[in-house]
Amino acid sequence: MPDAADDHAGKADDDAAKGGGQVKRPGHQVGDLVRVTIGNVAHGGHCVARDGNLVIFVRHALPGEDVTVRITQTARSYARAEVIDVHEAHPGRIRPPCPAFGPGGCGGCDFLHATSDVQRELKLQVLREALQRHGGLPASAVEELTREGIIDLGTTTGWRTRMRYRTTTVDVHGEVHGVPALRAYRSDDVVDASSCVIADATGHAQARERAADIRVPGDLFMARDSVGSRVMFQPDEGPGDDQPSMRHRLRVGENLLEFHTPIDGFWQVHPELIGRIVDTVLAWGAPESGERWWDLYAGVGPIAAALADRVGPSGHVVAVESSPIAADEARRVLETAYGHDVVAVQQHDVRRWIRTARNQGASVDGVVLDPPRTGAGKAVIEAMGAIRPGRIVIVACDPVALGRDTQLLAGQGYRLAGIRAWDAFPQTHHLESMALFLPDQIS
Numbered sequence: 001m002p003d004a005a006d007d008h009a010g011k012a013d014d015d016a017a018k019g020g021g022q023v024k025r026p027g028h029q030v031g032d033l034v035r036v037t038i039g040n041v042a043h044g045g046h047c048v049a050r051d052g053n054l055v056i057f058v059r060h061a062l063p064g065e066d067v068t069v070r071i072t073q074t075a076r077s078y079a080r081a082e083v084i085d086v087h088e089a090h091p092g093r094i095r096p097p098c099p100a101f102g103p104g105g106c107g108g109c110d111f112l113h114a115t116s117d118v119q120r121e122l123k124l125q126v127l128r129e130a131l132q133r134h135g136g137l138p139a140s141a142v143e144e145l146t147r148e149g150i151i152d153l154g155t156t157t158g159w160r161t162r163m164r165y166r167t168t169t170v171d172v173h174g175e176v177h178g179v180p181a182l183r184a185y186r187s188d189d190v191v192d193a194s195s196c197v198i199a200d201a202t203g204h205a206q207a208r209e210r211a212a213d214i215r216v217p218g219d220l221f222m223a224r225d226s227v228g229s230r231v232m233f234q235p236d237e238g239p240g241d242d243q244p245s246m247r248h249r250l251r252v253g254e255n256l257l258e259f260h261t262p263i264d265g266f267w268q269v270h271p272e273l274i275g276r277i278v279d280t281v282l283a284w285g286a287p288e289s290g291e292r293w294w295d296l297y298a299g300v301g302p303i304a305a306a307l308a309d310r311v312g313p314s315g316h317v318v319a320v321e322s323s324p325i326a327a328d329e330a331r332r333v334l335e336t337a338y339g340h341d342v343v344a345v346q347q348h349d350v351r352r353w354i355r356t357a358r359n360q361g362a363s364v365d366g367v368v369l370d371p372p373r374t375g376a377g378k379a380v381i382e383a384m385g386a387i388r389p390g391r392i393v394i395v396a397c398d399p400v401a402l403g404r405d406t407q408l409l410a411g412q413g414y415r416l417a418g419i420r421a422w423d424a425f426p427q428t429h430h431l432e433s434m435a436l437f438l439p440d441q442i443s
Contacts, residue, residue, distance in 0.1 A: 038065045041122040045110030045429035062090035092118030107185030109427040120150040134403025156426040165220040178214040203231040253309040270424040284436040290314040291365040301330030308343040317343040354383040366391040375401030385412025392437040
């Protein structure tokens with residue numbers, strides 16, 4: 001939608017009182033109020049507006065809205081702001097179900113003011129823009145690749161199985177109570193998160209009970225595992241020797257594997273997501289008996305397990321993970337289930353490991369990369385181009401990073417052949433996506 005902030009410039013002063021203060025012109029200071037028309041969504045949980053030549057990144061807005069915003073940060077070429085008054089609302093705007101959401105509020109959610117359908121449409125726009133702007137793909141190709149849209153996983157609240165709270169105290173009618181809190185957006189300030197809607201309901205209820213007994217602020221980490229839905233907590237002093245590990249089960253072929261992680265270790269936070277990722281790797285990668293595969297940034301090894309199950313005793317899978325704790329757990333599970341001859345776990349930095357593999361002339365049929373938020377990056381992608389696997393599957397939690405990796409892979413002779421994305425983090429701007437890359441000559 002085109003920006004139209006200038007259309008409102010003449011009447012902005014007349015409407016200033018509606019926002020509770022004087023509307024300013026460019027040259028804004030923190031706290032100034034500005035009336036703008038909201039443009040397109042941008043990556044990061046905000047939409048873009050303009051006031052003259054000033055670009056403003058606005059939270060709590062939706063495209064096309066006529067709003068008054070309060071400036072929260074200024075920089076040389078842009079400003080940040082939050083909506084404090086809506087004059088003309090988007091048809092998908094709803095009343096946020098959490099009192100901590102809003103101006104000056106919790107930074108955990110970005111789109112709690114929009115319907116789920118609108119949220120997925122906004123995320124789809126962000127993904128498409130990332131693939132065009134950063135991936136260098138034409139709009140027509142991106143539209144065709146993303147025709148499936150953002151897939152609804154069916155759970156929009158209570159999906160977050162890990163939460164790090166900052167406990168604090170509140171005064172209620174003269175009585176001091178401890179409450180679980182979360183940080184305000186881009187701030188060290190904390191906000192009462194007693195009514196959080198995205199936290200696992202059982203774990204959050206127990207967090208409220210624990211926080212009620214706390215009088216000194218501190219961290220409280222909550223996690224729920226997938227075995228018996230156990231909820232565990234890690235206070236400030238750390239887990240201790242008797243702290244039980246989190247347990248997660250995954251059906252892989254005929255095997256029911258159980259992975260153990262530290263309470264703050266990595267496992268997909270949405271309970272439905274890991275199964276969808278594994279299924280897509282197998283469908284797109286199509287590993288066959290006797291093939292050689294690499295699982296890079298393997299974590300505790302759920303994807304490597306699925307690959308090992310498919311390639312069988314005549315194939316081989318290498319799982320590379322930099323974390324010693326995660327690598328040890330992957331080794332325990334995978335080598336016990338499939339044997340070292342089928343799957344080997346390497347505890348290494350992926351960039352260094354793949355450079356060595358490239359220099360040694362390694363060959364491989366397929367590669368799965370599940371890199372950190374920054375993406376796989378130039379060094380890893382260039383090594384992929386030299387090794388030339390027949391299939392590359394990327395698991396990406398950041399669409400811009402995926403766009404950059406897409407362009408890097410194009411430079412190595414790989415084309416984006418498929419993409420799938422899930423609304424795995426409802427109410428936030430985050431999404432999880434997967435991409436299949438094939439060498440140019442393969443149809």
